[in-house]
Amino acid sequence: xxDKKKLPETLGEELSRRGMSRRSFLKxxxxxxSAMALPASMAPVMAxxxxxxxxxxxxxxxxxxxxxxxxxxxRSYAPSIESLIFDFISLDYQHTLQAAAGHQVEExxxxxxxxxxGKYLVVVxxxxxxxxxxxxxxxxxxxxxxxxKHVAEGAAAxxxxxxxxxxxxLPKANPNPTGAAAVQDIITDKPIINVPGCPPIPEVMTGVxxxxxxxxxxxxxxxxxxxxxxxxxxxxxxxxxxxFYDQGKFAKSFDDEGARNGWCLYExxxxxxxxxxxxxxxxxxxxxxxxxxxxxxxIGCSEPDFWDKxxxxxxxxxxxxxxxxxxxxxAVAGAAVGxxxxxxxxxxxxxTSEQG
Numbered sequence: 288x289x290d291k292k293k294l295p296e297t298l299g300e301e302l303s304r305r306g307m308s309r310r311s312f313l314k315x316x317x318x319x320x321s322a323m324a325l326p327a328s329m330a331p332v333m334a335x336x337x338x339x340x341x342x343x344x345x346x347x348x349x350x351x352x353x354x355x356x357x358x359x360x361x362r363s364y365a366p367s368i369e370s371l372i373f374d375f376i377s378l379d380y381q382h383t384l385q386a387a388a389g390h391q392v393e394e395x396x397x398x399x400x401x402x403x404x405g406k407y408l409v410v411v412x413x414x415x416x417x418x419x420x421x422x423x424x425x426x427x428x429x430x431x432x433x434x435x436k437h438v439a440e441g442a443a444a445x446x447x448x449x450x451x452x453x454x455x456x457l458p459k460a461n462p463n464p465t466g467a468a469a470v471q472d473i474i475t476d477k478p479i480i481n482v483p484g485c486p487p488i489p490e491v492m493t494g495v496x497x498x499x500x501x502x503x504x505x506x507x508x509x510x511x512x513x514x515x516x517x518x519x520x521x522x523x524x525x526x527x528x529x530x531f532y533d534q535g536k537f538a539k540s541f542d543d544e545g546a547r548n549g550w551c552l553y554e555x556x557x558x559x560x561x562x563x564x565x566x567x568x569x570x571x572x573x574x575x576x577x578x579x580x581x582x583x584x585x586i587g588c589s590e591p592d593f594w595d596k597x598x599x600x601x602x603x604x605x606x607x608x609x610x611x612x613x614x615x616x617x618a619v620a621g622a623a624v625g626x627x628x629x630x631x632x633x634x635x636x637x638x639t640s641e642q643g
Contacts, residue, residue, distance in 0.1 A: 298375060299338030312338075319497040323506060323516045333501045337375070343500050344403040345410060346396060346438055347381035350431040351424050351458045351467055352413030356449035357383045359486035360493065362572075375500055379407075382426075393427050400441050408499060409442040411435070411470050414451040414458040418466025435473060444478040444505055445470060448492050450588055453481035453513075460594035471512065480505045481512045483564075485588035490569050491517045511591070513563070522559035522585045525567035528552065546582065556600035557584030564589040 296304070302312060316333040320326070325333075349357070361384075378384065379399035385392055399407060413431075416423040421430035429437075439445060447470045450456040458467035471479050482492050495514050498506045507515045523529060531537070531551040538545035538552055551557070559567075562585050566577040579585055584600075587593040 297338060298340050298342060301342070302338075309334075316501075319494060319501070323494050323498050323514075325516075336501045340500060342375065342377045343496075344399050344407040345376045345378050345380075345496070346399060346407055346442075347378065347384075347410040347412075348431075348434060348438060349382050350411065350413030350415050350435070350452070351465065352449060352451050354383060355486040356412040356452075356492075357381075359484075360448070360489045362489050376408075376496065390427075396438070400438065404441040406443050407441065408496070409438055409445045410496075411445060411447050411452045412449045414455050414467035414469060415473060416458070416465035417468050417473075418464070423465040432473065435470065439474045439477055442477055444480070444499065445474060446480050446482060446492075446495055446499075446505075447471070448482045448487050450483040450485045450487075450593070453483040453511075454591040456485065457594055459592075478505055479512055480508055480514060482517075483511075483513065483589040485593075487589070488517070488565055488569050488571065491565060509563070513589075517565040517569070518563040518589070520563065520565075520568075522562045522564055522567050522579070526559055526579055527567070528579060541582065552579060552582075552584040554602050555584050556586075556598060556602060558587035558590075558593070558599075558603065559585040560603060562587040562590055 313330060313334050316337065317327065317330040320329045320333060377399075380392065380396040382392070385395075387395060413424075415421070415431045415435055417432060421432040424431045426434060447453045451458060451467075452470050455463075455467050455469045455472075458465060459469070471481070480495060482495055484491070491514065494517070495506060498514075505514075509515050509518055511518075523532070526532075528549060528551045531549070532553060536545060536548075536550040537554040538550045539554060540546065541555065546552075553560070557579065559579065566585070567579070570577045570580070586599045587596070590596075
C-alpha cells in the first residue's frame with residue numbers, strides 16, 4: 288500500500304481534466320504577457336510555468352474602503368477575473384465574493400493560512416486606521432491593524448489594490464480623523480507591490496496576480512512600488528490630446544469650442560502630466576474609454592495624497608502640485624528611478640525563465 292500523501296493537481300492537470308484546450312490556455316497567457324509589456328515569446332514560457340504550478344492561495348483583506356476596488360476587478364476582461372478565480376487561484380477569503388458568512392469565514396482564513404504558511408498571497412484594499420488603537424474599523428472583534436499583522440506574518444507577498452491601501456487614499460486626507468495609514472507604512476518585512484487608483488484598473492490587478500503565478504515573484508516596479516508595465520508612463524505622455532497640448536490649444540471651460548473639439552484639458556485642472564497610470568492605453572470598460580476621453584481631466588488618483596494637493600480643477604502650475612518646471616523635473620527623476628529598478632527586476636525574471 289502506498290501511504291504517500293497525494294499532491295494536489297497541477298494547474299495543467301486540472302485544466303486538462305476540465306476540458307480547457309491548450310489553445311485557450313495560450314490565449315490567456317498571451318493576454319497576460321501583453322498586459323505586462325512582456326515579449327510575445329514569453330507566452331509559451333508562462334504557459335509552461337503555469338501548467339507546472341499548483342493553485343495559488345489568495346487571502347483578500349478589506350479594510351477602510353468603499354468596495355470600489357472589488358467592483359473594478361470583477362469587470363476585468365483580458366485576462367478576466369473569472370479565469371483567475373476559477374482556473375488559477377484559490378480565493379480563500381474575501382468578504383464580498385465569499386459565499387460563507389460569520390465565523391465560517393474567519394475559520395476558512397485560518398485554515399488557508401495554516402495549510403499554505405509562507406506561500407499564500409495577500410491582497411489588501413482599504414487603509415488601516417491607527418488612531419485610538421484602530422477602533423474605527425474592526426472585523427470579527429479584531430482591528431484592521433491586528434488582522435493585517437496576523438495575516439501578513441505568513442504571506443509570500445502582498446498586493447495592495449486601490450490608493451487607500453497603497454498610499455492611504457481618501458481616509459488619510461486631511462484631517463485624517465482615524466489616523467489612516469497605508470499597508471507599506473505598517474508592514475516592512477514582506478515584498479509589497481502597490482496597484483493604486485480610485486479605483487485601480489482591473490486588468491492591472493489581474494495582470495500583477497497572473498505575473499506572480501507565473502514567475503513566483505512580483506513584477507518590476509517604480510520608485511513607489513507600482514508595476515512598471517502599467518505605471519511607467521504618465522497619462523500625459525500617452526494621452527491622445529497631447530498633440531493639442533504641444534500646439535498650445537487648451538479648453539477654457541467644459542462647454543467651449545475647445546472642449547467640443549477635444550483640445551487639451553490642462554487649464555481645466557487635468558493632472559495627467561504628474562500622474563502615472565495606464566488609463567490612456569488600457570482604458571476602462573473593456574478598453575472603450577477613460578476619463579479624459581469622456582471630457583473630464585485626470586484627477587491624479589493613482590498618486591500619493593492626491594486628495595490634498597489642491598482643487599481638481601485648478602491648473603497644475605497654480606496649485607500645490609508645483610510649477611510646470613518642477614513638475615517636469617519630478618517626472619524625469621521618478622522615471623529614472625523606475626527604469627533602474629525595472630532593469631534589475633527584468634534581469635531576475637529573465638534568469639527565472641531560463642532556469643525554468
